[in-house]
Amino acid sequence: MILSRSLRWRRQNARRVLLLALLGLLIVYLSHDNTPGRNATRPVIAGDYDNATSPYHGFFQGSTFKNDIGSKDSENILSNIRSASPQSPFALIAKHVGEDKFRRMAKSKKCQLLMKTVLEQGSGLDQSTLPISVEIMRIYAYCFLGDDPLYPWDMLDESTPEETLATTTRFTKLVFPFLETGDFDTQILWPLVYDLSQKGEYLEDLLLSVPELDGVIIQNNFNFWINWSQAASGRGVVITMGDNDVDMFGRLVRVLENLENDIPIQVVTTGKEMKPQFIQQLREYTVQTGQRIQLVDSSPMLDRLYVAFKITRFLNKWVATIFNTFEEAILIDVDSIPFVPLSTFFEIESYKTTGIYMYRDRDIKHEHAPEKCIADFRNLEPSVQETDLIGTSLRFDLSQSNDLQRQQQNGESITIEEVIYKNFFHNYNLHQVDSGLVVINKHKQLHSLLLAFQLHLSGVFEKCVHGDKEFFWLGPLLSGVDYTIDPLGSSVIGQFYEDNGKTGICAPQMSHLNDFDQLMWTNGGLKICKFKGAAANDFDKYPDFFTNRYSTVDNLDSIYNSPLAIEGAIVPDPESLPWMQTRECQQFRFCAYAVSDESGGNTVGKRVIFNPVDAAKYNEISFVWNNPAFVS
Incomplete structure (x- = not known):
């Protein structure tokens, strides 16, 4: 043993x-x-990608590259790639090939190499690889979007159709993980669009028919985004919402009826909201108001598991933004209210130029984004070589400080986009853009919308920005496309009160005026406080404060449920009299102040008293929105 x-x-x-x-x-x-030899030279690194793997790392592996520049150069580069840390390929190009030689390559050859490299490297959406994922998105846009786009299947040299299908499917899933690719060759990526003005208990004929492709479904799916962009047509209103928002949507539709809206409204869903009761409620609003309401079910285009686990809350807004069928759309939150016909927004000249128009958020100086967040955003900037060799350029250099005061002293003009950029990237101010209403031309901005969606999906910036709003300008900025932000500061509407020589208005709504001091739209409903149960919640959180001021929960609840009376607006000067946040309405109530001289002229901030005709119209809209008899 x-x-x-x-x-x-x-x-x-x-x-x-x-x-x-x-x-x-x-x-x-x-x-x-x-390990490189003792005399091996480590290539210059362009850009700081931390420990992430660039899609360009390994760029020149494979026989295709050898045929283009020669075996000797190829082996030299490959030896350095094996020995060096992951880095931008453009540094390798500059050092071992020469920028001139790369520039002389045809775009198709560049994209073939880029696509193969992306497939070899892969990238997930997390903090360490997000710069690479953003880089991949810019590669995709350079090759397959915009003017004279190439087609992904032309970039492949697979030996069989089955291999081409498998590789293209893998490439699509890598770049756009939310797309459905399970039956890429038999199931067309196309939404189901229904006209809810039709009669019947449930959905009937499709409003937007699936395109006829002579059986070649795969041709649509292989280059889906350029086909989707080209299929977009017309103008419309776009909304996304959940079951709990149906009442608010009914109020908005009544306002649109009052404004004699004549453009269609699309409610875009991921399919999770497609319940008979939800659909029937939307149909009733169509019948009551005569508004053209269409329901877009985007589930045939989306990966169900991905949607179930990743597309929640504010992320649904990107589905609505991207998968509506309009060329030009007004994306509006269900609690935002226009005071002018929606077609007015399409006529803004700067929108026509850039294809996207946004409005400013409250300029709150004391709320800041963490420095690490701004550093992470800066890390998404393209390298110098990327800019030089494939033309990627951003409107502002994220790594450099812009001294606006110096520019102003020198008489240089300062755009509002530059002010917003500096406020965020150099002053770390958290709030810049109000995304309650955004005007978008999909043909011009599809790339930026996809990148913005990618940034939000990554989760990296969850604690850096509030919801979706800042991504609407950061997406275009990091895509290298132009964008427009309304130059006027946000305001608050309501009734004036006097406070120690200041004129103030306090309300939870954030409003936006035009150059003629007319009210364009507001965000936050048209009650004194839109949140159900807010009075009880406020008393629970600050019992002494609210008891001293409002006595009982019932008294406060009655106030909160009152319609907002609109007398005028105040546009504050946050440098002199900043926005003041109060405890009312679950701390969503803000006060703004202006100071006037003896003649009534504005000295600090701006007080706007609406003329009687405009005030009557605005209060009529408030009445329509608040009157429960108008909402089922």
Whole structure:
């Protein structure tokens, strides 16, 4: 027995020794293969990608590249790629190929190499690889979107159609993980669009028919985004909402009826909201108001598991933004209210130029984004070589400080986009844009919308920005496309009160005026406080404060449910009299102040008293929105 145990022990030890010896030999081999010689030169690194793997890393592996620039150059580059940390390929191009030689390559050849490299490297959406994912998105836009786009299947040299299908499917899933690719060759990526003005208990004929492709579905799916952009047509209103928002949507539709809206409204869903009761409620609003309401079910285009786990809350807004069928759309939150016909927004000249128009948020100076967040955004900037060799350029240099005061002293003009950029990237001010209403031309802005969606999906900036709003301008900025932000500061509407020589208005609504001091739209409903149960919540949180001021929950609840009376607006000067946040309405109530001289002229901030005709119209809209008899 002792000999038997000893023999087993010796055999087990022998196996361990053999395994350790083999492991040691493997380590020595790998170290020898991957370590550069003493005289090897490490390529210059362009850009800081932390420990992420660039899609360009390994850019020149494969026979295709050797045929283009020669075997000797290729082997030289490959040896450096094996030895160096992950880095931008453009540094490798500059050092080992030469920028001129790369520039002379045809775009199709560049994109073929880029696509293969993306497929080889792969990238997930997390903090360490987000710069690479953004880089991949810019590669995709350079090759397959915009003017004279290429087609992904033309970039492949697979030996069989089955291999081409598999590779293209993998590439699409890598870049756009939310797209459905399970049946890429048999199931067309196309939404179901229904006209809710039709009669019947449930959905009937499709409003937007699936395109006829002579059975070649795969041609649509292979280059889906350019086909989707080209299929977009017309103008419309776009909304996304959940079951709990149906009442608010009914109020908005009544306002649109009052404004004699004549453009269609699309409610875009991921399919999760497609319940008979939800659909029937929307249909009733169509019948009551005569508004053209269309329901877009985008589920045939989306990966169900991905949607279930990733597309929540504010992220649904990107689905609505991207998967509506309009060329030009007004994306509006269900609690935002226009005071002018919606077609007015399409006529803004700067919108026509850039294809996207946004409004400013409250300029709250004391709320800041963490410095790390801004550093992470800066890390998404393209390298110098990327800008030089494939033309990627941003409107502002994220790594450099812009001294606006110096520019102003020198008489240089300052755009509002530059002010917003500086406020965020150099002053770390958290709130810049109000996304309650955004005007978008999909043909011009599809790339930026996809990148904005990608940024939001990553979760990296969850604690850096509030919801979706800042991504509407950061997406275009990081895509290298132009964008427009309304130059006027946000305001508050309501009734004036006097406070120690200041004129103030306090309300939870954020409003937006035009150059003629007319009210364009407001965000936050048209009650004193839109949140259900807010009075009880406020008393629970600050019982002494609210008891001293409002006595009982019922008194406060009655106030909160009152319609907002609109007398005028105040546009504050936040440098002199900043916005003041109060405890009312679950701390969503803000006060703004202006100071006037004896003649009534504005000295600090701006007080706007609406003329009687405009005030009557605004209060009529408030009445329509608030009157429960108008909402089922």
